[in-house]
Amino acid sequence: MTNNKPRDVQAIYIAAETLALRSRSWNRLRFEIEYALEKGTTANSFLIQGNLQALIDPPGGTFTEIYLKELSQRTNILDISYVILGHVNTNRIDTIKALLEINSRLTFICTNPGAIALRQELDEERELKIQVVRGEETLDLGKGHLLKFIPTSTPRHPDELCTYDTKTQIVYTDKFFGAHICGDQVFDEGWSTLLGDRRYYFDSTMANQVRQVESALDKLAELPTSFYAPGHGPMLRYGLHELVNLYRQWSEAQKQQNISVALLFASAYGNTTTIANALARGITKAGVAVELINCESVEPEEIKAAIEKSSGFLIGSPTLAGHLPTQVQTALGIVLSTATKSYQAGVFGSYGWSGEAVDIIAGKLKDAGYTLAFEPIRIKFKPTEATLQICEETGTDFAQALKRAKKVRTTLNPGSTVEQAVGRIVGSLCVLTVKRGEISTAMLASWVSQATFNPPGLTIAVAKDRAIETYMFEGDRFVLNILEQGKQLRRHFMKKFAPGEDRFADVNVEDTEGGLILPEGLAYLECRVAQRMECGDHWLVYAIVENGKLLQSNGLTAIHHRKTASNY
Numbered sequence: 001m002t003n004n005k006p007r008d009v010q011a012i013y014i015a016a017e018t019l020a021l022r023s024r025s026w027n028r029l030r031f032e033i034e035y036a037l038e039k040g041t042t043a044n045s046f047l048i049q050g051n052l053q054a055l056i057d058p059p060g061g062t063f064t065e066i067y068l069k070e071l072s073q074r075t076n077i078l079d080i081s082y083v084i085l086g087h088v089n090t091n092r093i094d095t096i097k098a099l100l101e102i103n104s105r106l107t108f109i110c111t112n113p114g115a116i117a118l119r120q121e122l123d124e125e126r127e128l129k130i131q132v133v134r135g136e137e138t139l140d141l142g143k144g145h146l147l148k149f150i151p152t153s154t155p156r157h158p159d160e161l162c163t164y165d166t167k168t169q170i171v172y173t174d175k176f177f178g179a180h181i182c183g184d185q186v187f188d189e190g191w192s193t194l195l196g197d198r199r200y201y202f203d204s205t206m207a208n209q210v211r212q213v214e215s216a217l218d219k220l221a222e223l224p225t226s227f228y229a230p231g232h233g234p235m236l237r238y239g240l241h242e243l244v245n246l247y248r249q250w251s252e253a254q255k256q257q258n259i260s261v262a263l264l265f266a267s268a269y270g271n272t273t274t275i276a277n278a279l280a281r282g283i284t285k286a287g288v289a290v291e292l293i294n295c296e297s298v299e300p301e302e303i304k305a306a307i308e309k310s311s312g313f314l315i316g317s318p319t320l321a322g323h324l325p326t327q328v329q330t331a332l333g334i335v336l337s338t339a340t341k342s343y344q345a346g347v348f349g350s351y352g353w354s355g356e357a358v359d360i361i362a363g364k365l366k367d368a369g370y371t372l373a374f375e376p377i378r379i380k381f382k383p384t385e386a387t388l389q390i391c392e393e394t395g396t397d398f399a400q401a402l403k404r405a406k407k408v409r410t411t412l413n414p415g416s417t418v419e420q421a422v423g424r425i426v427g428s429l430c431v432l433t434v435k436r437g438e439i440s441t442a443m444l445a446s447w448v449s450q451a452t453f454n455p456p457g458l459t460i461a462v463a464k465d466r467a468i469e470t471y472m473f474e475g476d477r478f479v480l481n482i483l484e485q486g487k488q489l490r491r492h493f494m495k496k497f498a499p500g501e502d503r504f505a506d507v508n509v510e511d512t513e514g515g516l517i518l519p520e521g522l523a524y525l526e527c528r529v530a531q532r533m534e535c536g537d538h539w540l541v542y543a544i545v546e547n548g549k550l551l552q553s554n555g556l557t558a559i560h561h562r563k564t565a566s567n568y
Helices: 063-076 090-102 113-123 191-206 210-221 238-255 271-285 301-310 326-338 356-367 384-405 417-423 467-471 488-496
Strands: 006-015 018-025 041-049 053-056 078-086 107-110 129-132 138-140 145-149 160-167 170-174 227-230 260-265 289-294 312-316 345-351 377-380 430-434 439-445 448-453 457-463 477-482 510-512 515-517 523-535 538-550
Touching: 006 063, 041 063, 041 227, 041 439, 063 090, 078 090, 090 113, 107 113, 113 129, 145 210, 160 210, 191 238, 191 271, 191 439, 210 238, 238 289, 260 271, 260 301, 260 326, 260 384, 271 289, 271 312, 271 345, 271 377, 271 384, 289 301, 301 326, 312 326, 312 384, 326 356, 345 356, 345 384, 377 384, 384 439, 384 467, 430 467, 430 488, 439 457, 439 467, 439 488, 457 467, 457 523, 477 515
Parallel strands: 053 078, 078 107, 107 129, 170 227, 260 289, 260 312, 312 345, 345 377
Antiparallel strands: 006 018, 018 041, 041 053, 138 145, 145 160, 160 170, 430 439, 430 477, 430 515, 448 457, 457 538, 477 523, 510 515, 523 538
């Protein structure tokens, strides 16, 4: 989905003396898994104008100029006393520097990890005014705006901080309860239509750290609240209680998985974190729980406990001057002394020039008798869209291997008459194809059925652990290629593909919007996803047919016959 609107800043008062400045990216590249829906996003910032003024979460550097222009039209930047940081990342530093150039008297409010990161990022001679909060502090801005601070550390953002205004009863939740979607809508009217985007955001950013998510939910539940103001997407007012309950349900579902993976990492510039999140997304898609562990912000006992309850582990590291960071060395030592040799293992990392860290970890694991489930992932500088897809598919393969080792089976008894009866439901054999920029992928599908006459529509059941599932959200386009009976094209797509392997090698294809046409098929349909519904281990996708063609007028549709319900 694309939108050619230029980036802008939407300014609107959302409560008494409270201004929202929503920096809007109408089209967002898939530079991280969480942005993969490509619906754009908003970087939400807020200005509370009491007798003293506080600015919450200024946006990244790509917005610095237009953001400061919009801000200066609403207030004199010299009158701002505080900048509150929900978390510190490199994207915000340019805007923070620009604010300091105008107003050097600013006091920054953040957690201790945030203060450390802020000093490292700015690295200037000037003395920064930083007020470190640990959870008991308050800040009185006047006019009734008494702010309370709620540290909500997570592995991904150890410096995470939420802020509560007692006058407006707004909770500024930063990374919690967001959604990457851009539009004019400030609040969540029609909140149920946004649930797909909010669920995807949760699955991409929160599902691998549910223990910390539940802790944050408990802290926020104590506050009388008018609405939540997250760092991305619409404000959460109308569907607040429903989404909070869903966060708890989704978190509990992750905890109930009977297989888990310990994913340990450290990151110098955020690139190794991005790889870790892509791997975690692939693992959770396959129905395996992940415990994300930032080695820079946990005690050794936590690492040991996570390893002991897991069925496998992954370790990721940047390379610093040809070596492992100290925290990763410590974590590796704990792994070697705790994990049994039967554990599935994997290694990944990013680097700038040499990349020895990945090889060091892989070598020590092999020397200790561990078997690596995949070739170590070494990515130079920032991961690309293609490498993120490979990481996600690698995570899914890793999880599937764990499930096979644990012999996880369907709820039906293999060989039972019920399973055999369900297996007699047949469907046409098709190849579903998707093309998005440099990414193209395909899936052999037989759970396909016509659903509507007007408009012409169909349903497809897509397993949650399929790579193509990421590209089957509302508004996405794809091509459904219907195969012909007796032809060998099906054999090509029946094989198991390695992560990142070209699904269309040696296959004749034609490009069209959203997907690829297989000219050797019986027919094809160009479709647009209208809805999707979660159904157990599958997503049921309803799509509108927008174009199509019969390629072989005398051919018969290939049919997939199964013996049991668990036989694909």
